[in-house]
Amino acid sequence: MPTALITGATRGIGRAIALRLAPTHDIIAVGRGDVELHRLLDDISAIGGTCQPVRLDLRRPDAIASALGGSSVDVLVNNAGVMHKKPLLQLEASEWHEMVDVNYNALFHVTRAVLPGMMLRGSGHIVNIASIAGRSAFFGGAGYASTKHAVIGFSESLMLEVRDHGVRVSVVCPGSVATGMVERDADTSWMLTPDDVAQAVAGILATPPHALVFQLEVRASQPRK
Numbered sequence: 001m002p003t004a005l006i007t008g009a010t011r012g013i014g015r016a017i018a019l020r021l022a023p024t025h026d027i028i029a030v031g032r033g034d035v036e037l038h039r040l041l042d043d044i045s046a047i048g049g050t051c052q053p054v055r056l057d058l059r060r061p062d063a064i065a066s067a068l069g070g071s072s073v074d075v076l077v078n079n080a081g082v083m084h085k086k087p088l089l090q091l092e093a094s095e096w097h098e099m100v101d102v103n104y105n106a107l108f109h110v111t112r113a114v115l116p117g118m119m120l121r122g123s124g125h126i127v128n129i130a131s132i133a134g135r136s137a138f139f140g141g142a143g144y145a146s147t148k149h150a151v152i153g154f155s156e157s158l159m160l161e162v163r164d165h166g167v168r169v170s171v172v173c174p175g176s177v178a179t180g181m182v183e184r185d186a187d188t189s190w191m192l193t194p195d196d197v198a199q200a201v202a203g204i205l206a207t208p209p210h211a212l213v214f215q216l217e218v219r220a221s222q223p224r225k
């Protein structure tokens with residue numbers, strides 16, 4: 001069975017991706033929340049799958065290297081992310097750095113931990129979760145949207161670099177998804193569900209090896225109420 005490493009697997013989109021891939025992949029689930037990681041392990045075990053929880057703060061490059069360096073992974077989903085939606089002058093430096101570290105810098109460290117093995121084997125698929133905010137601005141998005149623009153630039157450059165080595169890179173850009181990331185009092189009834197995004201990721205992974213879906217936008221089909 002191929003192995004899929006998913007960051008941000010404790011809740012939201014990452015948890016949905018882990019559950020959707022579990023029937024066909026051995027899951028390595030990365031996140032900080034111990035209780036949530038073990039709940040995911042139980043849920044995957046209940047459907048007959050396997051899950052290795054890895055408790056890791058993605059803001060710590062040294063911890064990423066020691067936990068994930070040299071891992072043999074067939075699929076990497078760089079999903080973990082944080083959003084502080086605020087006008088620039090209200091954004092704390094710590095919030096800016098958290099978004100840059102988790103949404104963007106972690107891609108460098110996590111990808112470099114698993115890419116050598118993929119290159120050696122001549123196969124692998126890396127799926128990065130960006131956002132529609134990765135190509136469109138929004139009010140209060142100077143920090144978040146710029147990290148997601150960076151994810152798309154990173155993904156396309158890496159795709160060109162590694163596809164001749166049998167490694168595919170894709171980027172998924174969801175619209176609004178009903179997770180803990182959206183504002184607490186927001187009407188989520190019209191939004192995508194985390195599993196809608198997970199289904200899109202599974203679809204990309206299921207394409208034959210000679211085909212590559214590079215960039216995919218997933219939007220809610222119903223207009224915002």
Ligand SMILES: NC(=O)c1ccc[n+]([C@@H]2O[C@H](COP(=O)([O-])OP(=O)(O)OC[C@H]3O[C@@H](n4cnc5c(N)ncnc54)[C@H](OP(=O)(O)O)[C@@H]3O)[C@@H](O)[C@H]2O)c1
Pocket residue numbers: 007008009010011012013014030031032033036056057058059079080081082083102129130131132173174175176177178179180181182
């Ligand atoms: N929700 C949306 O509307 C939407 C739209 C477009 C794109 N996205 C993107 O989709 C991805 C998943 O978002 P979501 O909506 O599922 O958010 P979420 O429910 O808030 O989940 C975020 C995940 O990231 C992990 N994470 C955050 N900081 C971390 C850190 N320092 N180290 C390790 N893991 C960390 C969290 O795990 P722990 O807290 O347990 O560490 C959690 O599993 C993100 O990249 C987000 O930008 C979301």
